[in-house]
Amino acid sequence: xxxxxxxxxxxxxxxxxxxxxxxxxxxxxxxxxxxxxxxxxxxxxxxxxxxxxxxxxxxxxxxxxxxxxxxxxxxxxxxxxxxxxxxxxxxxxxxxxxxxxxxxxxxxxxxxxxxxxxxxxxxxxxxxxxxxxxxxxxxxxxxxxxxxxxxxxxxxxxxxxxxxxxxxxxxxxxxxxxxxxxxxxxxxxxxxxxxxxxxxxxxxxxxxxxxxxxxxxxxxxxxxxxxxxxxxxxxxxxxxxxxxxxxxxxxxxxxxxxxxxxxxxxxxxxxxxxxxxxxxxxxxxxxxxxxxxxxxxxxxxxxxxxxxxxxxxxxxxxxxxxxxxxxxxxxxxxxxxxxxxxxxxxxxxxxxxxxxxxxxxxxxxxxxxxxxxxxxxxxxxxxxxxxxxxxxxxxxxxxxxxxxxxxxxxxxxx
Amino acid sequence: xxxxxxxxxxxxxxxxxxxxxxxxxxxxxxxxxxxxxxxxxxxxxxxxxxxxxxxxxxxxxxxxxxxxxxxxxxxxxxxxxxxxxxxxxxxxxxxxxxxxxxxxxxxxxxxxxxxxxxxxxxxxxxxxxxxxxxxxxxxxxxxxxxxxxxxxxxxxxxxxxxxxxxxxxxxxxxxxxxxxxxxxxxxxx
Numbered sequence: 001x002x003x004x005x006x007x008x009x010x011x012x013x014x015x016x017x018x019x020x021x022x023x024x025x026x027x028x029x030x031x032x033x034x035x036x037x038x039x040x041x042x043x044x045x046x047x048x049x050x051x052x053x054x055x056x057x058x059x060x061x062x063x064x065x066x067x068x069x070x071x072x073x074x075x076x077x078x079x080x081x082x083x084x085x086x087x088x089x090x091x092x093x094x095x096x097x098x099x100x101x102x103x104x105x106x107x108x109x110x111x112x113x114x115x116x117x118x119x120x121x122x123x124x125x126x127x128x129x130x131x132x133x134x135x136x137x138x139x140x141x142x143x144x145x146x147x148x149x150x151x152x153x154x155x156x157x158x159x160x161x162x163x164x165x166x167x168x169x170x171x172x173x174x175x176x177x178x179x180x181x182x183x184x185x186x187x188x189x190x191x192x193x194x195x196x197x198x199x200x201x202x203x204x205x206x207x208x209x210x211x212x213x214x215x216x217x218x219x220x221x222x223x224x225x226x227x228x229x230x231x232x233x234x235x236x237x238x239x240x241x242x243x244x245x246x247x248x249x250x251x252x253x254x255x256x257x258x259x260x261x262x263x264x265x266x267x268x269x270x271x272x273x274x275x276x277x278x279x280x281x282x283x284x285x286x287x288x289x290x291x292x293x294x295x296x297x298x299x300x301x302x303x304x305x306x307x308x309x310x311x312x313x314x315x316x317x318x319x320x321x322x323x324x325x326x327x328x329x330x331x332x333x334x335x336x337x338x339x340x341x342x343x344x345x346x347x348x349x350x351x352x353x354x355x356x357x358x359x360x361x362x363x364x365x366x367x368x369x370x371x372x373x374x375x376x377x378x379x380x381x382x383x384x385x386x387x388x389x390x391x392x393x394x395x396x397x398x399x400x401x402x403x404x405x406x407x408x409x410x411x412x413x414x
Numbered sequence: 415x416x417x418x419x420x421x422x423x424x425x426x427x428x429x430x431x432x433x434x435x436x437x438x439x440x441x442x443x444x445x446x447x448x449x450x451x452x453x454x455x456x457x458x459x460x461x462x463x464x465x466x467x468x469x470x471x472x473x474x475x476x477x478x479x480x481x482x483x484x485x486x487x488x489x490x491x492x493x494x495x496x497x498x499x500x501x502x503x504x505x506x507x508x509x510x511x512x513x514x515x516x517x518x519x520x521x522x523x524x525x526x527x528x529x530x531x532x533x534x535x536x537x538x539x540x541x542x543x544x545x546x547x548x549x550x551x552x553x554x555x556x557x558x559x560x561x562x563x564x565x566x567x568x569x570x571x572x573x574x575x576x577x578x579x580x581x582x583x584x585x586x587x588x589x590x591x592x593x594x595x596x597x598x599x600x601x602x603x
Contacts (some may be wrong), residue, residue, distance in 0.1 A: 081544075085540065085541070085543075086544070088544070088548065089547045089548050089551050090551070092548050093551035093552075093554055093555055094555070095452075095453060095555045095558070095559065241551075
């Protein structure tokens, strides 16, 4: 346990150092390209400042930025008692020092993530789509996975690395766009200097373009490589916390087979935070393992399901070698066959019916988050009253009965 | 002269390193022991929460379940016994009875569809499910912490320091009744 956490911390430091190096490299080369041979230091200085600012900002309020970027809303126990209770259950099972803040994201795609600086200041966010689809045991599995990220100190790393990666991408993009738009007008500027200097400058510019294109990709590969390993470890942690790997396995299966469109507010930098890759898996297996942020879901499910002996990290490791070992012997083809089998489960019609009901539920969950009141008339009609509704009674359009707003509201807000 | 000085310095350095090492182990032991104590306190918190929940649950259900006086009495009695229990063994036994009474009650509820449709009752049911889970998970966490702690005080080299500073082995939380063993996975869905 503690060895795992220590190793994770060391990896985080290593990754931050490498990211900083890439950022400085980008800064230096761009400086050389823009300001001439002496500009390298200007670029390095600028990159250092950018790095410091980013590190400070992401350390002090990175979680808030990420939560705001994914349009997550903080909720209390009253809004979704079950979610809140499950988070508290897992907090107890993990022995976390404080209750994580709970957020709901208004999105039909099922997904979840955790963020924060330390176990004391952590946050857990789930989408409304996830809440509508999973049963209690499955939701518990997902939350246990997120709490494991908190316990393993993955959250600080992912927050820092995500924002750092954002910085590198930003710097490169600004430079590349600047080059693109100024390339027509400013060509004459270089020819006005002496001949040799101009040529060196052009070489530098070309080099800078290459670096600006490659750096974000490099940083991303680095980031992804580490995040895949952490996903497995968080699965192992979830199995240990719940002692019930099947909960997470069946949740992952449901999420994978879900027809909802991809998560709206996710982007490349925030993708590794989520429990499953928020980008839709059009030909996911065809992509090389290098560029995917998450291990294939089918593999994660199989590992969880082949944990027969117990629920410790060791049992997970044994199941992991068992499953990935077989992958080495029978490459890709066997996995592909199995994935088809998983997706085709459940007939099409029930799927559609379920989707309709779930969309309804998602709407209700979000109304609740936004402070709507729920009211049921004796004729069976259900009202959803917006928080800015002024009057103190409504008339039922079906049976014309007047309903008092104040009294039943207290009964229905659980 | 210089050789003796170097030898002395090396010796002093070794002592300092050893002292830091011992302090580190001692602090780790204290931290683990505190975690065990804290985990134990957590179990009590959750048991108390269950006690607080029961009057509400019984009040809500009474209106619908006119013919189940015995079930309610069993619960109320088990609750007051559990709250009045003094020793650890007594508490464990009384809480076991309470858990049995509650699971019987939940079985009886199945016969009352009107009650199962009541919003208030549903939310109380969720709270009860969650509290049962929290009790189970706090016990699980306690046992995990005890395992870390016991491992640490039995393994070399921390066992030497544990022996000198009288860190004693802790017992695992064992659930006695067979019915209680089944409780950790309560699901009403």
